[in-house]
Amino acid sequence: MTPKRKKRMTLIGLMLVGVAIAAGFALQAFNENLMFFYTPSEVAAGEAPAGRMIRVGGLVTDGSVKRQSDGLTVQFDVTDNDKTITVQYTGILPDLFREGQGIVAHGRLQQDRLFVAEEVLAKHDENYMPPEVADALKATHDKAVGNTTEQVN
């Protein structure tokens, strides 16, 4: 190997090592920052981990929004038309937050099954249904239809 070639190989080698280390750290961080989505039914079935950042979504149950006296802490129920979970959020809700509207909340599940949200998203389009919520509702619907079919049989 000529000295020049050796130099070039060192350079490439160093860069590869650097990129590999960076990639390793990045992927680890990536895993820690993944937020999985759970439906209220999955949360009720105990499938969602407590204490980790997750996302839940569904429709805000009519008449469930309760505001505490500070005017900022809100509790409401989110349902996939099968099971329901209670979400608590402190702060100003998005413009499109409304009862009956599909929402997605980021936050952590407490030991007492209360979901404390750090962020509540209601997309800026009133026809918009978060895809996860649409799927969750569809799953419930399919299950209901499936049950009926079984009963008929």
Place this chain on the structure above:
Amino acid sequence: MIPELGNFALILSLCLAVVLATVPMIGSLNNTPGWVALARPAALGQFTFLLISFACLVNAFLSNDFSVLYVAQNGNSQLPIIYKISAVWGAHEGSLLLWALILGTWTVAVSLFSRKLPAEVLARVLSVMGMVSIGFISFMLFTSNPFDRVFPAPLEGGDLNPLLQDFGLAIHPPMLYMGYVGLSVAFSFAIAALIGGKLDAAWARWSRPWTLIAWVFLTIGITLGSWWAYYELGWGGWWFWDPVENASFMPWLVATALIHSLAVTEKRGAFKRWTVLLALLAFSLSLLGTFLVRSGVLTSVHSFAADPERGLFILVFLCIVIGGSLMLYAWRAPDVSSGGKFDLFCRETLLLGNNVLLVVITAFILLGTLAPLIYDAMGWGKISVGFPWFTAMFVIFTPFLVFIMGMGPLSRWKKQDPGDLARQLRMALLLSIGGGVLLALPLFHQGSASMGLAVALSLWLLSSLLLSLRQRFRYRKGLAGILKDFGARGSGSFYGMIIAHLGIAFFIIGITSVTQFDVEQDIRMSPGQTVELAGHTFRFEGAKAVRGPNYQADQGTIRVFNADGQEVAVLNPEKRTYTVQTRPMTEAGIDAGFLRDIYVSLGETLGNGDWSLRLYYKPLVRWIWLGGILMGIGGLLAAADRRYRMASRPETVAAPATAERLATESHS
């Protein structure tokens, strides 16, 4: 009638795009000058018909022609005129038409301003742009035609999304698209060069100004988007790592790598293959961004199912463009001679380091953006990648990037003695470390390691820029010499670089300051109540109902006083409900300043005249966009460099004195 005319013009422009994509290309391959000469008229014709088509759609919006489905969905007779026009690109179909029109504009611009280019090279470049154009126009005609009629025609239109009824967002998409599509010029130059097998310094010199201008548009477009999100969305954020934003940021990062890599190719003839690859990559990412965002694929894989035709078209088109160009690259690139030799440590290596870092950041952002799609498609569950991850990726790599940026402009091409560079930068290093430590200590405020790092990086950048200036001025005699230098060959590139890098310094300080020291409070307030925040007193004076042209609103009044009790601002945030789309929207009240912004938005009414309010104090937030603007100005200066206008002239200029020549080379 007029919409049909628009549709017809669109079909004609497709026909001309087909001509443009084939005839000049074939002509250039078998040396038929007549066919090659067709490139210019075809490009001009395509542009003309696209312009007619676009004008017809604008006319449909202005004349409230709700028999056109797209106008019925996005237009409204009550819209102010400016938003009737911006509604043209407010949704999928129209924004594609704008895309195609801008592509047509760039094509004509290349044909007009590249008269010195050899005819067959120009023909190939225009042909490749014609091919891209075919893809876009046929996508529109076959799956998303903006001129489709609806019967019976509704009496009133569905209105433009209220969020888009804003001046910033009226001009943001055209700017961004100018950038996205502008990268197609670099792409086409690269493809043409691969076909012709001639990748040399001249090629780099031709594509450099085009790439720079596209990059400037992209920079300004992203800056505008961030500014818009900040004041319009009502919660004070200026960047969300949203897929839509990532889609514009990734091409920007790669284009940034590209303009630096092109510099090496032009000056030293090195990195040719890498530069070509970056040119292909930058445009591929633009395409990916446009399509994925506009078609809604990134929100959900299921929009493929919702409109399988569109999804399929997108997939096939992306495969052809990306796959085809990479195949051509794999086939032709090995023949490219490797360029000028260089040492282990020199400006080339530093620029290579910057390129690698930029590409690595892009790769991670791409991973984070596409991961939800991949997880969903593989059935691994529904995920989203958290905001902190993207931020972490950016924060980890940026310090290295800036460290290299400080050394790059001072180092020499080909061979640089590390000790020599270290001696030059000794004071800069001391200054930045000192400044950083000072700011990290709790002297002026609570102290923050991040702020320390940011200040250190900015000082490093700043002092190295000053050193570069000193080095350049050393060979210019007195003030007159310096002034004369401003018009000289290569001076645009040099001063452009200085200003753009200065922009980075502002940007880093702005971002860090606002993320570390912004103060935010959500609070319930009754009329007359006051609250203290960040040394200011906010007094809520209550809210009253007001009417706008196409909305009703509650308008709050908040008086802000400084520590001495003087009134600094009266803010009027609004909660609007638009008449047609009947949805609430927050309009923030902002007192903007060079050193800080005070930002208030209305939450909800809580009865008895009480409102929930969101109050922010954002130090140095404007520096973020100031950085973007400086980068844009720098890019423009660099693109305006005299040597691009002299590009085709043979280099007969007598070599200046050796010292001066060396200095010029190591700066420009």
